[in-house]
Amino acid sequence: MYWWVVVLVTLSAALAIAFQQKEQRPSETQKDEPPQFVTAFNVEVEEGHEKEFIERFQKRARLIDKAKGFKGVYVLQHTQTDNKFLVVTFWKDEASFRAWVESEEFRKAHAEGGVPTKAMQLDTYRIVAK
Template sequence: MFVTMNRFTIDPDHWEDFEERFRQRAGLVDGEPGFIRNAVLRPESATSNQHVVMTTWESRSAFEAWTKSDSFRKAHEKAGQTPKEWFIAPSKLEIFESVTDSGS
């Protein structure tokens, strides 16, 4: 299993806006080969402004194929239209390969 975690540091005044953007997402990734799930995680700590957008894939190759697809481009068209004042810092993408998974 392969997991991506894109960390977004969001101004607390725009948390709802950011979260709504993902609630209204096109869902184009959902039918991609190897896609397992997408989750948007809100910070619980008052000292953190980082939301995490996590995707889970069957393999790294499935994720990479998605990033080169037309549906990826369509899914990210609105990213450039997101108001810059929502963000406190640039996003940071982290990638992981699972070594254990109790959900399997």
């Protein structure tokens, strides 16, 4: 009499696991594809605002993480000049980056304003060899 309960519970657990894996697959696939486009944003912040600049990246909403085609980001601090940073983002392609820049999420992520800066420069690159 109880064998059907065991079968039902086992089937329910298997379906839940399969559904959970199916939900994860698209984002994992997106992250597994190698990036083809990179941005390098050179930022020189006003002296004394280095910690604030770093904390903004650590605490921000991370809206970029949900952007289609986004692969990852690194914030690098210069080894000899503490107020110089390089923000490097990796994208599936240039179209994904352009779509992010034109999105409402981009505007939300940058709405608060920023840390006082001395200089900023954005460079973009295509990955041509590994």
